[in-house]
Amino acid sequence: MxxxxxxxxxxxxxxxxxxxxxxxxxxxxxxxxxxxxxxxxxxxxxxxxxxxxxxxxxxxxxxxxxxxxxxxxxxxxxxxxxxxxxxxxxxxxxxxxxxxxxxxxxxxxxxxxxxxxxxxxxxxxxxxxxxxxxxxxxxxxxxxxxxxxxxxxxxxxxxxxxxxxxxxxxxxxxxxxxxxxxxxxxxxxxxxxxxxxxxGVEKTYAQVETFARDIHGSLNPTEVAYHVANEGRKLIECDRLCVGIRHDRSRVTVEAVSGADVVEKASTHVRRLRLLMEAVLQWGEALIFKGEKDPGLPPAVARALDDYLHESQPKLLVVQPCRDEREKDTAKPARAVLVLEAFNPPEQTETLMQRLEIVNKHAAPALYNAAEMRRVPLKFLWWPIAKVQEGVGGKRRFIAGGIALLVAILIGVMAAPASVPPFGAQLRMEAKGQMQPVELSKIYPPREGTVRDIRVKPGQQIDPGFEVVSLESKDLREEQERALGELREANAEIETSTQALQAPNLRDEDKNQLINKKKVAEARRDKSLEDLKNLDELFNGSKANTRGQFRALAPKFDTKLAREAGRTRWTVLNDDRREGLLGRTMRPNEELLRVGHLEGPWHVELKIPQRNVGQVLKAFADPNMHGIENDPIKGPRKYLDVDVLLRTESDTSYRGRLYRDDIAAEAVPNKNEHDENEPVVTAYVKLNVKGIPESQWVPRDLFITGLEVSTRIRCGKHAIGYTLFHGVWEWFYEKVVFFF
Incomplete structure (x- = not known):
């Protein structure tokens, strides 16, 4: 290519x-x-x-x-x-x-x-x-x-x-x-x-060499322009040489005038010189004035030339655009411009023009480099660095010293103890969990049976003891029929014995037998009634029902927990399960529905990875890293603040509390997102508790059972280095230090 x-x-x-x-x-x-x-x-x-x-x-x-x-x-x-x-x-x-x-x-x-x-x-x-x-x-x-x-x-x-x-x-x-x-x-x-x-420019070789060395010795536009103006005037042997540089789209700055230490930019002479430079640069060609104005000049150039000639009366005036070879876009004006003035020029001006061309060739790249350097952003920041680099003896020493200094500062900041006020960072252990109400209950069938009817809908509020699911059991029907048969037989024997006792001329021996037989029948009757009553209480909540059918009821609330008046109803949390449950045989260990007390307190059920549990327990062991809350019932309770991030609001962080007694004492296997078994410890983070500012409470309209939550448990302040790289240190200790 x-x-x-x-x-x-x-x-x-x-x-x-x-x-x-x-x-x-x-x-x-x-x-x-x-x-x-x-x-x-x-x-x-x-x-x-x-x-x-x-x-x-x-x-x-x-x-x-x-x-x-x-x-x-x-x-x-x-x-x-x-x-x-x-x-x-x-x-x-x-x-x-x-x-x-x-x-x-x-x-x-x-x-x-x-x-x-x-x-x-x-x-x-x-x-x-x-x-x-x-x-x-x-x-x-x-x-x-x-x-x-x-x-x-x-x-x-x-x-x-x-x-x-x-x-x-x-x-x-x-x-x-x-x-x-x-x-x-x-x-x-x-x-x-x-x-x-x-x-015959061989005689000026030394001047050209000095001129080229001087103008390329700096990247400051003003310094380069003054070298070009003063040394270039000597090289050309003219009366005055001016240098202008275009720093923006069209405006030109008169940077240097030969023989003048300072360019008075507000003076009329300099302003008209600047306008002449701008007009010629926009034109794009060299302007040569030898006492008579060319009638073919563009109007803007002609006006600028007339204005300038009112201030200065040179017999030879050359305005030469100074374009570097790197300026490929010819539609744009050149980056710099030279103005030659001679008040008593020789009759043959070809030599002056050739020397001006030499100066122009050398000055173009120098002025272009200086102008481009001025355009570099944030120069005031790195320019002092360049001076320091020059002072320490070169680029390599500066880089080596700078790296060593930065490493030393970095190590000092990383290793500074957390007790020093400007340093120290909060160590946060990550864990994921789900949002749930504190009072959550699962409804199971009291015995094996086939689901015949589901009497609640998703989100419906129900009272404790409400009949949630109606089931049918062949075994229950047989037990009830057996008890009813026993009841009928016992009643029949009682009736028979009663009638026999009413017969006249009954012998005492027969009478005693009939009385005993009646008592046995009455005992069987009472037992059958008790069995039927127990079956109804156990499977129907003391409510008579069709034989063979029984109910799954909503559980009762824990009487030890305080609740607000009027907020004692369960809410059905499942979706519509009719299609999946109707006609299905359920065992007592299979969940039918799940209900929760949504109006009550909520918490987050966390699964803390085992690699993070150690830092959490250390924070509870150090009195400087955890807080203590005085509970009127449970007494002093240690807690850690937890940052809570809901999946539904990933741009807002809330606050919760993890109490020491809400952390399980056993790690259980749990499959992570990579389908690998990683032991986790279950813990519960309380939400919207007293002591947390209400501005950091989770709004109740965001309480959704099972909502995925990301948390960071605050385990106290540590050194910044340990906070960032504690995992690396633990790995090093386990794999290297512990090995020996």
Whole structure:
């Protein structure tokens, strides 16, 4: 694949980027400075390109690279290379031919553009004539190609860099942008060489070198602008040089005027100079005034020029937009602008214009970097850090010292005892549970039977002893029929004996037998009546019913618990179970329905994991970590506050209390969400009790039986480190310390 650079900031202006950009930011900045020096040097092309290539590769740790230049015949020829033969172009079939095709496509592309090819990646076909082989990079490295061009964008050569494929993918566009900018310095070398030959600028080499070093020595826009204005004026040999920088969409700030220590921004001269700069930047072309105004100027530029000429009367005025190569969006104004003024210019101004062009080439990247650095947010925070870093002796020492200091502070904060007021954190143990009324009862059949009728509905309120379910039992009917048969037989014997006793002339012996027989029959009758009565009381609540049928009744309330008047009714908690229960045979251990006293107190039935029970019990054992409530009946009771979070209101926390005597003394197996048996301890958290602020009470309309609740039991203040990592310490103690 191939890509071209975007208008993203260069690495050296990113300020607080990631580690990779921070690593290469300074190296790239130094490379630009070195390349600027080399571009303005008088070195022969062979020495220049060898030094230039070495500096280009070392800044980004690239393993190999090459510079290709156009011959007089129009072909590309290798000018210099570094480890080029190690890239394995000849190790794969067609590797060299595909590489040459890429060079041809990049060299002939119009307009010239940089190209990035991934390892074994293919370049998108260009608009030109296709070659015999596809343009591709058949190596295991990223290949970066940047054109070296003339001022009129004619190709001179290609800078090629091979980069390892082990970097962060986000860095490769930065590397490509860097390669493209370095190719621009190679283009400047040719431009400067031609300018030196044409205008004899070799004499100003020392000034250009000093000028480039000074303007790249700072990232403060005002400092850079003053260096450009004062040193640039000497280099150009003009009367005045002014520098303006565009910091926002259109407004320009006059940063420096050569020879002036302070720019009076409120003065008429500076305000009209600023308006002239803004007008020219919006126009986008250079303004050259040699005593006569061009009638073809845009109206805004013409008005700004007339206003400025009322304040200053130079015979030569040049307003030159200072656009850096990284400013790809030509629709936007340039980032900076230079204003040259000469009051007694020479007759031939070509030399001044050429020197202004040199200053412009060097000043554009410096002013762009400074302007971009000013745009970095929160600079006032990290700028002092950069000063400290410089004072301690470099980036590595600063990072090492900073890390050591932060670790020491962190350890101190983590290990500080909870008794120290600023430190300490509440240790909270998590547990899940369900909300339930305190008085909850399950209704079971008094004996095995078949359900014939369910006489309550979901949510219905019933009194204690209410007939909830009607059942039928064949065995009960047989028992009742047996008792009735016994009753009938006994009554018959009683009647027979009574009639026989009324016979005349009855002997005493027979009379005694009849009396005894009658007494036995009466005893059988009484026993049968008692059996029938007991069956009705046991299975029908002392209510006569069809033989073979019995009832399941609502239980009675606990007389030991106090209740408000009028609130002594049960509420049916189940859904409609008619379809599942009617006609079904139920045993005495099988639940029919569940009822609860919803108007009474509520609590949360917790399942505390065994790994958390120890911390809860420690809090109850330490008098500084739990509270004590004086109950008029039970006496002093230890309690812990509990944060309660309902599933229906996950954004509101309520408060409850866990009493020591509401924690079970036995851990029982319980399947968690991973379907694993984990022993838990059952406990009950009381809600809406006295002592808790009413603002933290759970509203009664949120009381739903079986509602899932998440809780955190407050187990007292501990050191912050222990609060956060107590689980790690317990694991370490169990697996390591206890092992020995």
């Amino acid at each position: 191939s890509t071209t650079p975007t208008a993203a900031p260069a690495p050296q202006s990113s300020g607080g980027g990631d580690d990779a950009k921070s690593k290469y930011a300074r190296q790239i900045e130094d490379a630009f400075e070195s390349a600027g020096k080399l571009a303005g040097s008088a070195l022969p092309p062979t020495d220049f390109y060898q030094q230039f290539l070495n500096r280009t590769l070392s800044a980004i740790d690239a393993p190999a690279g090459a510079v290709w230049l156009r011959t007089p015949q129009g072909f590309l020829q290798l000018a210099c290379q570094e480890n080029f033969e190690k890239m394995g172009l000849d190790a794969r079939r067609g590797g060299r031919q595909c590489h040459n095709e890429v060079l041809r496509q990049v060299f002939q592309s119009a307009p010239p553009r940089p190209v990035l090819l991934e390892p074994n990646g293919r370049m998108a076909p260009g608009p030109g004539e296709p070659g015999p082989v596809p343009p591709a990079n058949l190596t295991d490295h990223f290949a970066l190609f940047a054109p070296i061009v003339t001022p009129d964008k004619q190709p001179l050569g290609i800078l090629e860099v091979f980069q390892d494929a082990t970097h962060d993918p986000r860095m490769y566009p930065t590397f490509l942008n860097y390669t493209f900018q370095m190719a621009g310095y190679a283009s400047q070398y040719h431009n400067f060489s031609n300018a030196r030959v044409a205008a």
